[in-house]
Amino acid sequence: MKKLVKNNFFVLILVLVIVMAVMSGMSDYFLTADYLLNATRFISETSMIGLGMTLVILTGGIDLSVGSMMALSSVCLGLTCQAGIPAGLAAAVSLLVGIAGGALNGYAVCKMNLPALIVTLATMGLFRGIALGISGGSAIPIPKSLYFLGQGSIGPLPVQLVITTTAYIVIAFFIYKSNFGIYLKGIGYNEEVAVFSGIKVTWNKVKAYMLSGFFAAFLGILFTCRVSSAKADYGSNYEMDAITIAVFGGASLAGGKVSFAGSYIAAVIIVLIRLGLTTAAIQTEIQSVIIGLILILAVAFNNFVASKKKIEI
Amino acid sequence: MTEQSFALKTKDVYKSFGGNHVLKGIDFELYEGEVQALLGINGAGKSTLIKIISGALGQDRGEVVIGGQTTKNLTPSKAQALGIATIYQETSLYPKLSVLENLFVGKRMKKRGLLDWKGMEEVSKEIFKRLGVDINPYEKMENLGKASAQLVEIAKALTINAKILIMDEPTSSLSKQETERLFEIVRMLKAEGTSIIYISHRMEEIFQITDRVTVMRDGKIIGTKKTKEATTEWITRSMLGKEVNNSLEKSRRHVGEILLDVQNLSSGNLFRNISFQVHRGEIVVLSGLVGAGRTEVMRAVFGIDGFDSGKIFFKGAPVKRHTWDVIKQGIVMVPEDRGRQGLVKEISAAENMVMAALPEISRMGIRNRDKEKEYVEAQVKGLLLNPPAAGLDGGAYSGGNQQKIVIGKWLNTHPELLILDEPTCGVDVGAKMEIYKLIVSLAEEGKGILIVSSDIEETEMIADRIVIMRQGMIAGELSGEADKNAILGLALAGKEE
Numbered sequence: 057m058k059k060l061v062k063n064n065f066f067v068l069i070l071v072l073v074i075v076m077a078v079m080s081g082m083s084d085y086f087l088t089a090d091y092l093l094n095a096t097r098f099i100s101e102t103s104m105i106g107l108g109m110t111l112v113i114l115t116g117g118i119d120l121s122v123g124s125m126m127a128l129s130s131v132c133l134g135l136t137c138q139a140g141i142p143a144g145l146a147a148a149v150s151l152l153v154g155i156a157g158g159a160l161n162g163y164a165v166c167k168m169n170l171p172a173l174i175v176t177l178a179t180m181g182l183f184r185g186i187a188l189g190i191s192g193g194s195a196i197p198i199p200k201s202l203y204f205l206g207q208g209s210i211g212p213l214p215v216q217l218v219i220t221t222t223a224y225i226v227i228a229f230f231i232y233k234s235n236f237g238i239y240l241k242g243i244g245y246n247e248e249v250a251v252f253s254g255i256k257v258t259w260n261k262v263k264a265y266m267l268s269g270f271f272a273a274f275l276g277i278l279f280t281c282r283v284s285s286a287k288a289d290y291g292s293n294y295e296m297d298a299i300t301i302a303v304f305g306g307a308s309l310a311g312g313k314v315s316f317a318g319s320y321i322a323a324v325i326i327v328l329i330r331l332g333l334t335t336a337a338i339q340t341e342i343q344s345v346i347i348g349l350i351l352i353l354a355v356a357f358n359n360f361v362a363s364k365k366k367i368e369i
Numbered sequence: 370m371t372e373q374s375f376a377l378k379t380k381d382v383y384k385s386f387g388g389n390h391v392l393k394g395i396d397f398e399l400y401e402g403e404v405q406a407l408l409g410i411n412g413a414g415k416s417t418l419i420k421i422i423s424g425a426l427g428q429d430r431g432e433v434v435i436g437g438q439t440t441k442n443l444t445p446s447k448a449q450a451l452g453i454a455t456i457y458q459e460t461s462l463y464p465k466l467s468v469l470e471n472l473f474v475g476k477r478m479k480k481r482g483l484l485d486w487k488g489m490e491e492v493s494k495e496i497f498k499r500l501g502v503d504i505n506p507y508e509k510m511e512n513l514g515k516a517s518a519q520l521v522e523i524a525k526a527l528t529i530n531a532k533i534l535i536m537d538e539p540t541s542s543l544s545k546q547e548t549e550r551l552f553e554i555v556r557m558l559k560a561e562g563t564s565i566i567y568i569s570h571r572m573e574e575i576f577q578i579t580d581r582v583t584v585m586r587d588g589k590i591i592g593t594k595k596t597k598e599a600t601t602e603w604i605t606r607s608m609l610g611k612e613v614n615n616s617l618e619k620s621r622r623h624v625g626e627i628l629l630d631v632q633n634l635s636s637g638n639l640f641r642n643i644s645f646q647v648h649r650g651e652i653v654v655l656s657g658l659v660g661a662g663r664t665e666v667m668r669a670v671f672g673i674d675g676f677d678s679g680k681i682f683f684k685g686a687p688v689k690r691h692t693w694d695v696i697k698q699g700i701v702m703v704p705e706d707r708g709r710q711g712l713v714k715e716i717s718a719a720e721n722m723v724m725a726a727l728p729e730i731s732r733m734g735i736r737n738r739d740k741e742k743e744y745v746e747a748q749v750k751g752l753l754l755n756p757p758a759a760g761l762d763g764g765a766y767s768g769g770n771q772q773k774i775v776i777g778k779w780l781n782t783h784p785e786l787l788i789l790d791e792p793t794c795g796v797d798v799g800a801k802m803e804i805y806k807l808i809v810s811l812a813e814e815g816k817g818i819l820i821v822s823s824d825i826e827e828t829e830m831i832a833d834r835i836v837i838m839r840q841g842m843i844a845g846e847l848s849g850e851a852d853k854n855a856i857l858g859l860a861l862a863g864k865e866e
Contacts, residue, residue, distance in 0.1 A: 235727040235734045238716075242724055245715045251673065252702065252710045253725040253778065254693040312715055 064306040064361060068321045075325055079332045086335075093214060095331055097206075097282065100216035103323030104275045105294050106301030107223060108268030110319045113302050114231075115264045116244045116311025117165060117172040122272040122298050124183035125157050126291030129276030131187040134196030134286025143201050147277050154273020155266050157183060162262030180295065187288035195285040206281025216278050221320075223271070228316035240264060244311030293344075300326060300347060304354035326350065375434070376401045376533050376564035377422065377453075382431035384417055386765055389756060391417045393588040395431070399533065404555060404565045406575045406596070409585035410608055410769075410797035415568060418585070419535055422566075423455045424448035436532065454526030455535040462518060462525075464511035469493055471510055472525050496524045500554055516547040523554060534558065535566045540574060552578050570797060572601055584608055609799050624833070625649030626684075628786050628817040629700070631670065634679035639665040640841040643679070647786060652808065652818040652849075654832035656825070657860045662841040663821045664705055667788050671695055671702040683786070696725060699785035703775050703792055705821070707768070711775040714764030718754070718774045719745045721763050726781035748777030753803060769800025776807070786817040793827060805831055825853050 080087045105122055112119045129150040136146035157179065164175040208215045231237035239260045243250045250257050272291075280286045303309065304326070305318030326347065333343045377399040384392040392414050399405055409415045420426040422433060424443040433440050435451045462471045469486070472493050478485040493506045502520050510518065519539060526534055536555075540548045555565060555578055567579055575582060576596060583593040584607040591607040629647040634640065640662040647653045655663045669676040672692040681688040683698050704710035712721055723730060723741045730740050745759045752773040754766075763774060772792065779787065789808070793801045808831065812818050822828050828835060835847040837859040845859040 233735055235731050235736060238720060238724060238727065238736070241716060241720075242713050246709070246713045248710050249713050250724075251692065252671075252704050254696040255724070256691075256693055 064358070065315065065318055065321070067357070068305070068318055068325065072321060072325050072328075075328050075332070079328060079335075082332060083335050086332075089212075093212065093217075095327065096217040097214045098331065099324050099327045100214070100220035101275055101279055101282075102297055102327050103301065103320050104216075104220045104223065104271055104278070105291075105298040106305070106319045106323050107220075107227060107316070108271035109295075109298035110302045110305065110307060110314045110316060111227070111231075111240070111264045112172075112268045113299075113307045113309060114240045114244050114311065114314045115261045116247070117261065117264070118176065118299070118309070119158075119161060119265060119268045120173070120176040120295045121157065121161060121179040121183055122268060123291035123294035124180045124187065125154055125269055125272035126276040126279065126294060127288050128157065128183045128187040129154050129273035130280040130286040130290050131191040131196070131288050133202075133277055133280055134198055135190060137198050137202070138196055143199055147202070150277055151270060151273050154269040154271075154276070156269070157273075158266035158269020159262060161269065162265030165265065166258045166261040184288070184292075191286070191288045193288055195287045197285050198280060202281045203284060204281070206278055206283070216282070219274075219278065223274075224316055224320050227267075231316070236260065236263070241312055244313070246312075296347070296351075297326065300351045300354065303358065304350060306358065308358060309355075322354075374401050374437075375399065376436060378432075378434040379418070379422070380432040380434065382418070382421060382433065383429045384414075384421065384426065385429060389761070389765070391588050392421075392428070395585075395588075395590060397583065397590060398593075399564050399566060400581075401564055402559055402562045403580045404559055404567055404578055405593075406567050406569065406579040406582045407585065408568075408570075408575070408582060408604060408608055410799040413585040413608070414588040415585055416537075419455065419537065419566070419568070422448070422533075423453050423535060449529055452530060452532030453535070454529060454531035454533070455537070456519070456522045456526060456539060457537050462510050462521060465509065467507050467509055468504055468513070468521055469506040471521060472496075472506070472528055474525075476529065492528065493524065496527045499527070499557075500524060502550075516543050519543065519547075519551065520554075531563060533564045533566070535568070537568045538570065539567075540569065540571065548574070572604070575604070586610055605798070608797075622650045622813055622833075623815075624651045625815065628684060629670070629819065630682040631666075632680045632682070634666065634669060634676055634681065636665065636669055636674070636676040638841065640838075643838075643843055645836045645843065645846070647817040647819050649785075649817055650812050650815050652812050652820065652831055652833045654820045654822050654828045654835050655838060656822060656828050656832075656835050656856055657838040657844070659823055661838040661860070663838050664790055666838070667702060667790055667819075667821060671700065671788065693728075696782055696784075697728075699783075700788065701725070701779035701782060701784040701786070702788040703772070703779060703790060705790040705794070707771050707775060707795070712763045712771050715762060717760055718763050718766065719759035721774050722748055722759065722777045722781055725778050729782065744781045745777075748773075748780060751780070752777050752807065767797075767800075769796040769804070772796055772800070772804065776804075780811075784816065786819065787811060788819045788821075790821040791823065792820060793822075793824065801827075825856055828856060829853060 085091045105126070108122060109119055132153050133146050133150045136149050137143060141149070161176055161179055164170050165172045205215055210218050231240070239250065239255050242253070242255060243257055243260060247257060276290065279290055301319050301322045302314065304322035305320070306315035307313060307319070329346065330343055333346065375398055379395050379397045382392055382395040395418055397418065407415055417426065421428050424445040424447055427442065433443060435453065438451070440447070440451070469489055473489050478488045480488060490506055497504055500520060500523065504513070504517055504520065510521070513521070539551060543551060559565060569575060579596045581593055582596050582599045582604060584591045584604060586608060594603070626649055627646050628649050631646070632644050634643040643666050645653070657663055665674070668674045670681055670688065672690055672695040683700060688700065689695055689698060708714065719741070722745050726744060727736065730737055730744060748754070749757055749759050754773050755770055763771060766774060793804055796804065808818055820831070829852070833849040835849065835851060835856060837844045837847065837856060839860055847855055847859070
């Protein structure tokens with residue numbers, strides 16, 4: 057039992073069960089397939105923003121620009137579609153913008169050795185500003201052919217759920233199976249050893265930031281397709297959700313230690329709590345307070361687990 | 370024997386990490402006002418015992434009695450309150466703060482709610498006077514040398530009125546005179562009734578300064594003797610559990626063609642006009658004083674830092690600029706600072722040992738766990754890693770075994786030239802010999818070995834050729850038969866200028 061309490065993942069599942077129990081007590085609709093399947097659309101969006109963040113935190117960095125990148129990607133999709141570019145190509149352009157934005161973050165952080173917190177705080181403003189500027193702040197309709205990505209289903213499953221879950225599995229598997237994974241872990245725990253081991257530290261870190269930009273842009277597309285139009289104010293405060301998910305999921309902000317399964321479950325918990333609070337007609341301001349408290353508790357809990365482990369070494 | 374009271378006593382203390390039993394029933398006794406040596410090779414359990422006594426670790430079983438008081442859930446602050454102070458090998462002082470600020474970290478004196486700097490200054494002056502040293506309390510720590518830092522550590526222990534002082538290799542970075550001064554202080558503290566646990570690998574110091582000797586091995590206390598009655602043979606035998614053979618056969622090796630050829634390498638004011646060569650099958654030691662620029666040259670060769678001018682060739686071809694390419698060419702480097710540069714302590718030994726070899730083991734960036742296992746097991750066997758398993762976190766191994774893990778990491782890349790920067794720093798006698806033997810056998814296989822070493826005895830024992838650096842320049846070159854005085858002469862000459 058003691059061991060289980062120290063196991064972050066077990067605690068997450070426990071919290072999830074409690075949240076589910078409380079929610080189903082609050083609403084008769086909650087434990088129905090329709091409600092839950094619909095909820096997975098939101099869950100998938102939130103967990104996707106956490107995926108990129110988890111990768112960046114693995115290297116010991118942080119990416120505050122994800123929410124703004126999501127908006128920029130959305131606006132790019134809207135504008136390119138409006139210009140008559142085929143939908144598939146337009147989506148590809150948005151993804152490329154995400155990768156480029158991530159590369160910019162990565163270059164400034166890793167090559168110029170600037171603190172990630174400041175760099176991505178700056179690009180958070182930069183990306184949002186560009187998105188507002190090129191769209192003029194107005195909503196841009198997107199072609200109906202794209203609706204499928206945000207509103208369609210594959211069998212009974214919402215498209216986002218399939219895409220995000222696949223992305224998580226692919227990334228988690230890749231991190232476990234590839235050199236890239238152990239390099240990121242080594243860099244996160246001790247960058248100097250990685251340098252002395254001949255690991256291409258800068259390049260590997262830049263790749264993590266590029267992936268973060270990529271997933272933020274991907275989310276921008278999915279989100280736009282769900283709400284049927286592109287707009288520059290999407291994704292505000294999403295960086296907060298992303299960090300909460302990663303840390304709640306078991307990541308150490310010092311780098312080296314993350315859990316992809318943990319991040320995924322953490323996203324489920326946070327979205328369910330939010331939906332539950334909305335169902336119970338609690339204002340969004342108070343919801344933010346609650347999510348903020350969860351973040352603090354998660355960090356405290358992780359520290360507690362880490363201190364227990366340290367003593368054993 | 371007259372009855373003496375105990376300053377400290379541990380009763381049947383057990384401690385294990387995972388399944389690894391580190392302490393197996395320790396009954397350790399320290400009298401009031403005695404200096405007791407605690408000896409043992411790395412991994413014997415010394416540091417674990419010290420950590421338990423100073424409250425940094427909790428024991429699984431057994432008791433720690435301090436000043437007649439049985440302690441419960443000892444923490445570092447509780448231990449401090451009971452008068453235990455530990456002076457670690459690497460000082461725990463803040464370089465950017467003043468001596469005074471360092472002395473009173475965590476126990477600032479206050480007067481009417483404000484910090485009482487005057488009062489603290491007076492106390493510090495009094496302590497320095499007692500120690501017979503002259504240190505300006507307002508000097509920044511980073512401006513003081515290692516010896517003064519060591520003295521500040523002792524002064525810090527005195528500010529808490531330490532009754533039990535634990536000194537871990539206190540002389541490792543001190544000169545002869547500084548060591549003498551330290552000993553005077555130790556004698557003075559002892560006369561005042563302070564008990565001291567003295568950890569050192571230097572035998573002559575043990576005989577000079579301690580009253581009793583306790584030897585640990587494999588998590589047990591092998592024996593405690595009065596220093597007067599102990600012999601070097603008894604100590605080494607108890608430490609190792611067998612007779613030691615402290616000589617290394619310099620085998621006749623075939624020295625082949627030139628592997629590494631450094632020509633007129635210069636970099637800013639770090640080093641100038643450095644030229645030397647390493648041949649296949651040859652052990653070259655780069656000797657000199659700490660700060661002579663040797664590590665900086667190695668870093669440049671290995672592609673960690675750049676350089677201004679000069680050329681480096683490996684097997685006739687220019688050495689590439691990036692570390693990952695240099696490794697591919699066949700040059701690897703075991704860095705000076707194991708904890709910061711050599712080993713990721715938080716991941717397993719196995720992962721550490723494949724980290725650098727992954728480009729060779731993996732296919733298209735995808736890891737091959739079976740092949741990794743083969744690579745790791747070969748090193749665990751070949752290097753006699755202890756414990757002989759690679760699943761533990763790197764930080765869980767003793768110093769000597771951590772070094773083996775770093776060496777194993779590099780052997781997995783099949784290098785032709787190994788650069789080892791202070792390879793036996795912080796490694797005990799037993800593991801030292803193992804590392805020397807390993808180095809010799811690697812040279813026999815035809816690899817080139819380039820060692821940076823400040824240990825003259827080590828240099829004398831292992832080198833085929835000695836290149837001496839002084840103040841960023843090559844001071845001279847000697848054959849492996851050269852004696853200590855010649856090496857020291859070249860390393861020191863002109864230092865006064």
